Amino acid sequence: MTKNSFQSLPLSRPDPIFAIAAEAKAAGPGVLDATIGVLLGDDGKPVILESVLQAMEKVTKDFTKNDFTYPVLAGLPAYREVAERLIFGEAQPSVASIATTGGTGALSLNLRLARRMGIERAILLTPSWVNHKNMIEAAGLTLTEVSYLDEDLLPTTEPLIVAAKAMPGPTLIILQSGCHNPTGRDFSAAQWKEITDALSSLSHIILLDLAYQGWAEGIAGDRLALGLIMKSKIPVLLAWSASKNHGLYSFRTGLAVAVLESEKERVSVEQHYASLSRTLYSGAPTMGQMIVIEVQKNTGAWEKELDTAREILDTRRKLLTSLLPDEWKPLLAGHGMFTQLPLSSDQLQTLKKQKVFLTPDGRINISGIPTEKIELFARHLTSVL
Ligand SMILES: Cc1ncc(COP(=O)(O)O)c(C=O)c1O
Secondary structure (H helix, E strand, C coil): CCCCCCCCCCCCCCCHHHHHHHHHHHCCCCCEECCCCCCECCCCCECCCHHHHHHHHHHHHHCCHHHHCCCCCCCCHHHHHHHHHHHHCCCCCCEEEEEECHHHHHHHHHHHHHHHCCCCEEEEEECCCHHHHHHHHHCCCEEEEEECECCCCCECCHHHHHHHHHCCCCEEEEEECCCCCCCCCCCCHHHHHHHHHHHCCCCCEEEEEECCCCCCCHHHHCCHHHHHHHHCCCCEEEEEECCCCCCCHHHCCEEEEEECCCHHHHHHHHHHHHHHHHHHCCCCCCHHHHHHHHHCCCCHHHHHHHHHHHHHHHHHHHHHHHHCCHHHHHHHCCCCCEEECCCCHHHHHHHHHCCEECCCCCEEEHHHCCHHHHHHHHHHHHHCC
C-alpha cells in the first residue's frame, strides 16, 4: 500500500513548554504549576490590569462598523506611535515599524527581514527561551549558540564577544533586553557597555527582544540596553510585546521596529515588513492595538499597576530565595517571572511525582506559585537536592 501525504509527515515534537503546562493542568488539584510564563495572582489566575479592562470596555463601546474591516498591514498609526514612545521615550530616532502578533510575530518578521537583508547567520545566547531557536531556524538563518553563563551560571559577556569577533560576516545577534527567559539573570549595565563597546567596531546587527518592558526596572529603566546600543550606533531591530506589560497575552499585540538612518531606508523597510506580514498572516489583529492606544491616553493608573506587578514578582522571588539553600541564592537573583535551577531530568521527574511542575530546562515561573504555597514549593525543591 502506498503512503498518503499525511502519513509521510515526520513526527513533530510539541512545544515543550505548552506540553508540560498541559500535563500540569491535567494533574488536578494540589498541583504546584510553575510552567507557563504568565503573571498569576495569589488566586492562581492571570493578573488582569484594571486600567486595561477599563480601556477594553471603552474600546468595545466605541467600536464602529468600520472597525470590522481589514486592518492596514502596518497596524493602527496611533498604536505604532504610542508603542514607539514607550520603547524610545522622548529621544525618538527615525524608525520603520509594523504592528505584529505579539512579540513572537515581531521576532519572526525581523528574522525574515534580516534574511532578506542578506544576513545568513545568527548568534543566540543560551540558555534561551525555547522558541527563539525554532524561529531562527524557521527563518532560514544558520544558528550559532553561545553560552552567556559562566561556570557559576552567572551572566558573562566574554563568550559572546569572542564569537562575534570570529564571525566571518554580518551576523544577527539576538539579545534579551531584560527579565531573561528562562534564567531571570540579566546583564548588568557594565556588561551591556562591554557588549556594545565590542560590537560597535564590527559589522553585526542586533535583534533586541523587548518582551518585558517595565517588569525589570520600570518603563524608562528598561530602555538601558537599547540606549547603549543606539549610542554605539550598532544597527538594531527590535521585537516589542504588549503581552506582559499590558497583560494582553491572548490579544497577540506587539511591534517590530528597525532603527534607521534615512527616510529612504524607512520606506524600504516598511514595505518589506508589510510584504512579510502579508505572506504570513496578512495584518495583525487590531483589538489589542486599540486597547493599548486607550491605556496610553492616561498612563498614571497603568504605571501604578505595572509597579504592582513588579512588586508581586520581586516579593515572591525574595521569599523563595530566603527558603532555598545558600548555593542556589545567587542563581535566584534577577528580574521578571523566571528563575532556572540546575536540576537533572531525574530530579524533575521526582518533582513531577510530587505534583510539582517546572519546564524541562528547570525553568520556574515564580509567579505561578501563590505566596502561601511558596514555602511548600521550596520544601519540594529542596527535597530533590
Ligand atoms: C523572551 C521572550 N521573547 C518573546 C516572547 C513572546 O512574547 P509574545 O507572547 O508577545 O509573543 C516571550 C514570551 O514568553 C519571551 O519570553
